[in-house]
Amino acid sequence: MASHPERNDARKGKKRGPPPRFPRRPDTGNDEWIWGWHAVEAALANPRRGAPLRLLATPEKACQIEARFGRLPALETADNGLISQNLPQNAVHQGVALRPAPLDEVDVASFEPRKGAVLLMLDQVTDPQNVGAILRSAAAFGASGVILQDRNAPRFTGALAKAAAGALEQIPVARVVNLSRTLEELADLGWRAVGLTGAGERDLAEVLDGAPTVLVLGSEGEGMRRLVAEHCDELARIPMPGGFESLNVSAAAAVALYEAARPRI
Template sequence: MEVLYGLHPVEEAIRSGSRQLDHVSVARERRDDRLERLIQLCRSAGIRVSLEPRDQLTRIARTDAHQGVLAVVKERQFLGVEDLLKPKAEGQHRFFLALDGIEDPHNLGALLRTAEGAGVDGVILPERRSAPVTATVAKTSAGASEHVRIARVTNLVRALEQMKQKHVWVLGLDERGTPDYTDFDFKTDCVLVLGREGAGLHDLVKKTCDHLLRIPMAGQVSSLNVSVAGAVVMYEAMRQRRPPAEKPAKKPEEARKGLGS
């Protein structure tokens, strides 16, 4: 069993239904509308709620950032790459995110939050040299990590090659790459690969990429934080892939009378 803490992570774990919750503990000292709504959500879902001293929650969560609520949940079951590669509806392209050695749990949480918001179809994480999906990650993602489909792989290069065999373009993000990310057509099956904080993509991962995209920088620094850079590109991909909004039908104009009428 694992522990999730914070209002949003616990609430989203209940809403997603992706994991079994053993029980939810709330601090006796906290009483407000947000907590009451969470308690009602637990009762509607048939989840046991217990009242505990705040200090007890701090000991269990190993942090005082639990906001007076934590949940004991079943360990997360990760997917395989083949699970992510299941085809979508005809005419819909798949968009994935692969993370090459993201070790900061706050960066991982921020990227999972963006991935969920940008409609990413799945995230690939290596088993080694990667931050685990912990309660800190869930808290940083504001619970979005509970909705994201995540595959854990032993070898990221092999997983990317497997995706290429299924006609998925592999796109690395690199400050020395070409073209600019805005010049790439994301309306195809593709996976965006982001590298380590500071060091970027591993050499073998970089060689596996079909294209290396860059984010142009107008200032003195050469790159962005990985979670910010990932957000920039993911939302550009979402913008390009979003179906055009239907324009409202114009109302027929009334006949205008001229001077000679």
């Protein structure tokens, strides 16, 4: 027999009322979110993404979003606490969080090997903060794109998007299965590969000649893997007269991109 919602509770001598109302449960897959104003704004403006799946914003940020993009069906007004519940702990969301549609995949064959063009290839660089910072530098210095290994790279959301500050939406990123085979494919298309390592015999400035170039950077600590290094046309070093043996990979990428962006005679 069905129970009546107002039946007596013998344990407390009180009547049971209707169940309490709770706010909408937060999503459990919080690695799928993008947060922070610049990252979210860039994702919403990116025509390569579809309609957002869910968008949380404080009233102030919701007004800014509607002023820029019009009324979006996915937009929900929420306070800072509810936004934080959907994100990793200590995420600095600035009053806005987005579950975006995925980015379209990029094929390496779409990178045009024109004079002065530069690609970045990251060999097992797994820290999202580093990858995000590298994307930001790639956008700043006009790189044609970034290539990551599919199984040894972070997802395109969360801390990575926040660190990239919108560059994730500007720089084409290709995920590939095998970096060595990809370097062979790029060589056939007219690209030259330069691996960055402290063991390089020449400085990077001496190696760069304005030809379309893939700059290959390895993870901190281990550097490039042997097989990837063997598929580079040349290995070069970043000179460091101050005596340090190495740079953080995102700093090394910024220095290398700056050097590659300098005009070559």
